Amino acid sequence: MEQLAIGIDLGGTNLKGIIMSREGEGRHLTRVPTEAKKGGQKVLENILTLVDKIVQKEGSKDNIIGVGIGTPGFVDRDGTIIGGAENLPGWKGMQIYEPIQQQFGLPATAGNDVTVTALAEWRFGAGKGFKNIVCLALGTGIGGGIVANDLLYKGSHGMAGELGHICVETNGLQCNCGQKGCVERYASATGIVELAIRVCQELDVKQQTPFAHEVLRKPQNLTSKIVYDYVKRNDPVACRVNELVCEKLARAVGIIVNALSPDRIILGGGVMMAGQVIIDTVSRYVPMFCWPEVWKRCDLAIAQLGENAGVLGAAGLVFEDFTDRRILEDRRDDV
Amino acid sequence: MEQLAIGIDLGGTNLKGIIMSREGEGRHLTRVPTEAKKGGQKVLENILTLVDKIVQKEGSKDNIIGVGIGTPGFVDRDGTIIGGAENLPGWKGMQIYEPIQQQFGLPATAGNDVTVTALAEWRFGAGKGFKNIVCLALGTGIGGGIVANDLLYKGSHGMAGELGHICVETNGLQCNCGQKGCVERYASATGIVELAIRVCQELDVKQQTPFAHEVLRKPQNLTSKIVYDYVKRNDPVACRVNELVCEKLARAVGIIVNALSPDRIILGGGVMMAGQVIIDTVSRYVPMFCWPEVWKRCDLAIAQLGENAGVLGAAGLVFEDFTDRRILEDRRDDV
Numbered sequence: 001m002e003q004l005a006i007g008i009d010l011g012g013t014n015l016k017g018i019i020m021s022r023e024g025e026g027r028h029l030t031r032v033p034t035e036a037k038k039g040g041q042k043v044l045e046n047i048l049t050l051v052d053k054i055v056q057k058e059g060s061k062d063n064i065i066g067v068g069i070g071t072p073g074f075v076d077r078d079g080t081i082i083g084g085a086e087n088l089p090g091w092k093g094m095q096i097y098e099p100i101q102q103q104f105g106l107p108a109t110a111g112n113d114v115t116v117t118a119l120a121e122w123r124f125g126a127g128k129g130f131k132n133i134v135c136l137a138l139g140t141g142i143g144g145g146i147v148a149n150d151l152l153y154k155g156s157h158g159m160a161g162e163l164g165h166i167c168v169e170t171n172g173l174q175c176n177c178g179q180k181g182c183v184e185r186y187a188s189a190t191g192i193v194e195l196a197i198r199v200c201q202e203l204d205v206k207q208q209t210p211f212a213h214e215v216l217r218k219p220q221n222l223t224s225k226i227v228y229d230y231v232k233r234n235d236p237v238a239c240r241v242n243e244l245v246c247e248k249l250a251r252a253v254g255i256i257v258n259a260l261s262p263d264r265i266i267l268g269g270g271v272m273m274a275g276q277v278i279i280d281t282v283s284r285y286v287p288m289f290c291w292p293e294v295w296k297r298c299d300l301a302i303a304q305l306g307e308n309a310g311v312l313g314a315a316g317l318v319f320e321d322f323t324d325r326r327i328l329e330d331r332r333d334d335v
Numbered sequence: 336m337e338q339l340a341i342g343i344d345l346g347g348t349n350l351k352g353i354i355m356s357r358e359g360e361g362r363h364l365t366r367v368p369t370e371a372k373k374g375g376q377k378v379l380e381n382i383l384t385l386v387d388k389i390v391q392k393e394g395s396k397d398n399i400i401g402v403g404i405g406t407p408g409f410v411d412r413d414g415t416i417i418g419g420a421e422n423l424p425g426w427k428g429m430q431i432y433e434p435i436q437q438q439f440g441l442p443a444t445a446g447n448d449v450t451v452t453a454l455a456e457w458r459f460g461a462g463k464g465f466k467n468i469v470c471l472a473l474g475t476g477i478g479g480g481i482v483a484n485d486l487l488y489k490g491s492h493g494m495a496g497e498l499g500h501i502c503v504e505t506n507g508l509q510c511n512c513g514q515k516g517c518v519e520r521y522a523s524a525t526g527i528v529e530l531a532i533r534v535c536q537e538l539d540v541k542q543q544t545p546f547a548h549e550v551l552r553k554p555q556n557l558t559s560k561i562v563y564d565y566v567k568r569n570d571p572v573a574c575r576v577n578e579l580v581c582e583k584l585a586r587a588v589g590i591i592v593n594a595l596s597p598d599r600i601i602l603g604g605g606v607m608m609a610g611q612v613i614i615d616t617v618s619r620y621v622p623m624f625c626w627p628e629v630w631k632r633c634d635l636a637i638a639q640l641g642e643n644a645g646v647l648g649a650a651g652l653v654f655e656d657f658t659d660r661r662i663l664e665d666r667r668d669d670v
Contacts (some may be wrong), residue, residue, distance in 0.1 A: 074628070082629040085403065132491050148483045155596025156467050159629045161649065162593040170505045170516075177626055179589075181505075251502065254514075255590060258497040259479070262491025289502065291512055292416045293409070294494045306538070 003323070004063045005316025006054055006106075008047055010071040010113065012036055012282050013044075017050045019058055020315035024124040029311070040081075040090035047096070048103055055104065059206075066107045067100050068117040068317035072085070075158040082157060109321040111154055114163045114311030117305070118145025119152045121266050123316050125276050125304035131150060132264035135257050135303065136163055138271035140250075142184035146260065152320055164188065168251035186248035189224040192292040194242045196227050196328045202239065211235040227275035246281035253282060254289025261294050268303025275302060338658070339398045341441075342387055342650025343407040345448065347422050352385045352645075354393055355650035359459040364393040364646070375416075375425035379420055382431070383438055390439065391560050401442045403652035405451040405645045410493040414445060414455065417492060426594055444656040450496045452640070452649030454487045457600050458651050460639035460669075464600035466477065469591050471498055473584075473606035475599025477519035481595065487655055489569050499523065502592035503586040523558040524606050531576045546570040561588055563609035581616035588617060588635070589624025596629050603638025610637060 002021060002238075008168040015034050018026045024289060032050050035042050042174055047069065055061055069075075073085025079097030100108040111119075118127070118135035127133035135145040142164025146153040152157065164184035165177050172181025185191045200208075208216070213224055213231035230238030253265055279300045287295055298329040304311060337356060344351040350369050354359045367385050370377050382404065390396055404410075408420025414432030427447055435443040446454075452469035453462070462468035462482065470480040473529075477499025481488040488495055499519035500512050507516025520526045534552040535543075543551070546565035550557055567574030607613065612636045622630055640647060 022457045084626070100369055130491075132488075132495075146594075148488050149486050151484050151486075152594075153467075153483050155597060155629075156465075156598045157629075157632045159596035159626070159632070160467075160594065162626060162629065165626065166590050166592045168505070170503070170507075172505075175410070179624055186572070217537075246608075251505075255501055258500045259481075259495065259591070259594065260488075261492060261497075263491045274344075277574035291494070291497060291500065294490075294492075294497065297494070 002059070002063050003065050003127070003319070005065060005315040005318030006051060006067045007161065007313070007318070008050060008067065008069045008141060009274045009310035009314055010034065010043070010069060010231055011046070012072075012312075015046055015050050017054050017312045018311045018315060019054050019064070022319055024316075025313065026308075026315070028054050030057070035258050036088050036202070036239055039096065039114060040088065040092075040139075043088065044094060044096060044099060048099060053098065059273045061106070064106060066109060066318040066322050067104070068314040068321075069096060069108065069110040069312040071096075071110055072094065072113055074112060074261060075110040075197055077157065079108060084159075095197050106288065107322060109221070109317050111158060111314070111317055112143070113154065113310055114143030115152065115158075117303075117309035118147055118161070118313070119198040119229060119264075119320060120309040120313030121268070122147040124312060125309065126266045126301045128265055130261040131322060132260065133264050133266060134163070134260060134262045135266045135268060135318075136252075137269035138188055138267060138304075142188045142269075142278060151324070152317070159252045163252065164251040166255055166331040168248045183248055183252040184191040187245050187252075187271070189292075192224040192227055192241070192271065193222045195244060196222060196238070199241050199244070207237070207242055209235045209237045211238040224271050226272060228277065231274070231277055241279065242281055247277060247285050249278075250282045250285030251289050253286050255291040257286065257294050257298055262298060264296060265298065265299060265300050266303050268309065272302055337398050338400050338654070339393070339410075340400060340650040340653030341386055341400065341402045342646045342648070342653070343385060343404045344645035344649055345369065345378070345382070345404060346422040346645075347407075347586070350385050351646045353391050353646045353650060354389050354399070354628060355433065355647060359647060360650075361388050361643075361647065361650070365392070371423050375423065375427075375429045378426060379422065379429060379431060379434060383434060386435065386439060387486060392406055393435055396439065397440070401444060401653040402439070403451070403655050404431060404443065404445040405448040405649040405652075406445055407448055409447060410445040412492065414443060419494075441479075442657060444652050446487070446493060446649070447478070447480070447496065448645055450480040450487065450493075451479030451652055452488060452638070452644035453482055453496070453601075453648070454651045454655060455640050455644040455648030456603070456638055457482040457487075457648060461601045461636045462599055462645065467597040467600050468601060469498070469597045469605060470601045471587075472604035472611065472638075473523055473602060474604040475523060475525055477523045477604075479659055483595070486659070489516060498587065498591065501587040501590055503583045509638055516594050518583055518587040522580050522587075522606070527559040527562055527576070527580050527606065528557045529614060531573070533559060534576050534579070543573070544570045544572045546573040559606050560608060563612065566609070566612055577612065577616055580618050581613060584613075585617045585620030586624045588621050589630075591628050592621065592625040592633055597633060600633065600635050602635060603644065607637055
C-alpha cells in the first residue's frame with residue numbers, strides 16, 4: 001500500500017500544504033492565508049481548512065498516515081506550542097494535535113519550521129545519503145536543524161537547533177534573545193545589512209567604493225542581496241563585509257563541527273542566494289575554529305530545496321514519527 | 336538467554352575490563368598495565384590479553400555478544416584510530432576490531448572514552464530515564480558525550496562531543512587545539528589552577544586571603560581540589576575564582592542548551608569532586624547565555640558512576656551497536 005503524508009508549512013503570511021509519498025513525490029500544493037493577526041484559534045481553523053482541501057483534492061484518506069506541521073517556535077511532545085513564535089499572536093499555548101485527530105481521524109506531529117527543513121534536505125536534498133547533518137537557515141534571523149543518527153533531532157521539547165544564538169563575539173552586539181554576540185547578529189540578512197552600514201560609515205572618504213556610496217546614500221534600502229551583488233563585482237568594501245560575516249559564521253560552524261562532527265553542514269535561507277562565495281569564504285575560516293582533523297571529514301554545501309523545504313519536511317516528519325522512529329521506541333520499551 | 340558484553344576502558348596507565356549484563360550488572364573487573372610507551376601494537380596485545388582473562392574468568396563465551404572499547408581519541412566506523420590520542424604513541428592508525436574478531440570470534444565496537452561515559456550515565460547513572468542528555472567531563476581537559484533520541488551520538492567518524500573546545504572568550508587564552516578561548520582553558524582542572532594563580536598574582540597585598548597566601552607560596556602545588564576546599568570555607572578569593580570558572584562554563588552550557596535542548600546536562604570528572612557548589616554557580620549564570628525558555632526545561636546534575644563509568648559505557652556500547660541500533664538501521668535499509 002502506498003503511504004502518504006500531508007505536510008503543512010506555517011508562514012507569517014500563508015499556510016502551504018502538500019500531500020507527499022515516502023519517496024518525496026508531492027502533489028496538491030495548496031496555499032491559504034495564515035491570518036496571523038486574527039489570533040491562534042483562527043490560524044488553527046485555517047490549518048484545518050487547508051488539510052480538508054488537500055484531502056478533498058486527493059479524494060480519499062485511505063492511504064494518508066498522518067499530518068505534519070512545520071511552525072515557528074517550539075512545539076512540545078504533546079503538540080502544545082510552548083514559545084518562540086513572537087510574530088504569531090496567540091499561537092503560544094495552542095494545542096494542535098487534538099483538533100486534527102478529532103476532525104480527520106489522523107495523527108498529527110509538528111516541529112519547528114527550520115528544524116523540519118533539515119529533515120527535508122536530509123531526505124531529499126543536499127543531505128541525502130548522509131547519517132548526520134546540520135542545517136543553518138540564514139534569513140531574517142538564523143535558525144537551525146539537526147539530523148543525528150539518521151533521525152531528526154528535535155531535542156526534548158522541540159527546542160533543539162537554536163544555532164543562530166551561538167555566541168561568536170564575547171560581549172558583542174546585543175541580541176533580542178538577551179545574549180550578546182549571537183551569530184545571527186552578524187550573519188543573518190539583518191545582521192549583514194547592519195554590519196555593512198557600520199563598515200561604510202567608518203570609512204574615510206578616500207576609501208569609499210561604489211558599494212559604499214550606494215550604502216551611505218540610502219542605507220534604508222540596503223539588503224544582503226545588494227551586498228553580495230557587489231561582492232560578485234569584487235567591490236573591496238563589500239568583500240571586506242563578506243570576510244567579516246563569514247569569519248563570524250565560521251566561528252559558529254566550528255563549534256558545530258567540534259560538538260557534532262556531522263558529515264555535512266548545509267547553509268540555506270535567503271542570504272544563500274549569494275551562493276558559493278559564502279561557502280568558500282566560510283570554509284577558509286572554519287579550520288581556525290575547530291579541530292582540523294574533524295573538519296577534514298565534514299563539508300559545507302548549499303541547500304537544494306528552496307522554498308518548498310518547509311512543506312516537504314513537515315510531511316517527512318509524518319514518516320519519521322509514525323513509522324521509522326516508532327520501530328526503535330517500541331524496541332526500547334521491551335528492554 | 337542472558338546477553339553479556341565485555342567492556343574495556345583504555346587509560347594512560349591501566350586497561351580496565353569488565354563483563355556486564357544488559358541491566359548493568361558487572362563482574363570480573365580486571366586491570367592490566369596499558370604499557371602505553373611501548374607503542375600501539377603492545378597496547379593492542381594487552382587489550383587482547385585482558386579480553387582473554389575475562390573470558391577465562393567467565394568460563395564460556397556462549398552468552399557474550401561482543402567487546403566494547405572506550406579509548407582516548409577518535410575511532411572511525413571501521414575501528415581505525417584516526418587521531419586525537421596524543422598520549423598514546425603509535426595508537427593512531429591502529430585497527431582494533433579485526434584482531435578481536437579473529438582471536439575471539441566476537442564483534443568489536445569502540446568509542447571515545449568520554450563519549451562512552453555519557454552512554455553509561457544515560458543507561459545506569461544520572462541520565463537514566465531521559466531521552467537526550469549531554470555529559471561534560473571536567474578533568475585535565477574537558478571532554479563531552481551526547482545521547483540523542485535514546486542513542487549515543489558518536490558523530491560521523493567517532494569525533495562528536497569535543498565540547499571542551501567551545502569558544503567562550505573571543506581571542507581568549509591560547510588552547511593546544513589551535514583555537515583561542517576554549518572552555519577547557521578556564522574550567523578544566525588545569526584551567527582552574529592557572530586561573531586561580533593569575534587571580535592571586537593580581538591581588539594587592541591587602542586583598543590577600545589565606546587561599547591567596549597558599550597559592551602564592553607554592554603555586555606549583557595548587558590543584559582544583561585545593562581551590563574548592565577554600566571555596567567551601569568561603570574564602571573570598573577562592574569564591575571569586577569559582578565565579579569566573581563557572582561563568583565561563585555557563586557560556587558553554589548555554590550554547591549546548593540552545594543547540595541540543597537536552598533534558599539534562601551531567602557534569603563529571605575530577606573537578607566535580609567539588610560537587611554541588613559548581614552546579615549551583617553555573618546554574619545561576621546559564622540563563623544569561625541561552626533562551627531562558629529552553630533552560631527552564633533542562634537541568635544540571637553531577638555524574639553518578641565515578642571511575643567505573645568508562646568501563647560500563649564501553650560494555651554498554653556493545654548492546655547499543657549490536658542490538659538496539661541495528662534494529663533501526665535494518666529498517667532503514669528496507670526503505
